Amino acid sequence: xxxxxxxxxxxxxxxxxxxxxxxxxxxxxxxxxxxxxxxxxxxxxxxxxxxxxxxxxxxxxxxxxxxxxxxxxxxxxxxxxxxxxxxxxxxxxxxxxxx
Numbered sequence: 001x002x003x004x005x006x007x008x009x010x011x012x013x014x015x016x017x018x019x020x021x022x023x024x025x026x027x028x029x030x031x032x033x034x035x036x037x038x039x040x041x042x043x044x045x046x047x048x049x050x051x052x053x054x055x056x057x058x059x060x061x062x063x064x065x066x067x068x069x070x071x072x073x074x075x076x077x078x079x080x081x082x083x084x085x086x087x088x089x090x091x092x093x094x095x096x097x098x099x
Contacts, residue, residue: 025050026080028098031073032059039067041092043081051085062092069095 029045044059062083064070069092073079078098083090 026082026094029079029081031075031077031079033075034070034073036067036070039064039070041070041073041095043079043092045081048083051083051090060090062090063088064092064095073097 027045027048029043031041032044033042035041040061040063042059042061044057046056047054073095079095080098081095082093084093085091
């Protein structure tokens with residue numbers, strides 16, 4: 001019984017730390033422009049630590065992993081997002097409106 005409780009406690013701890021890491025990796029930003037035909041979005045954003053970009057207040061154009069993401073937001077929306085560097089440049093992999 002004690003082993004089961006220890007396993008459950010460890011599992012809950014791992015899930016909580018994974019969720020916290022995912023939240024930390026998300027970057028705050030503001031949508032400046034959505035270009036659905038090009039599959040791109042322009043964001044003013046804070047530092048993107050996962051890409052070693054420490055500058056604050058940058059405005060950049062990003063490709064999106066899935067064009068359906070562009071239908072979720074509009075210019076002026078405050079958002080949180082993640083991005084990855086790939087062979088074609090930096091690509092937005094997730095975006096959600098800030099609460």
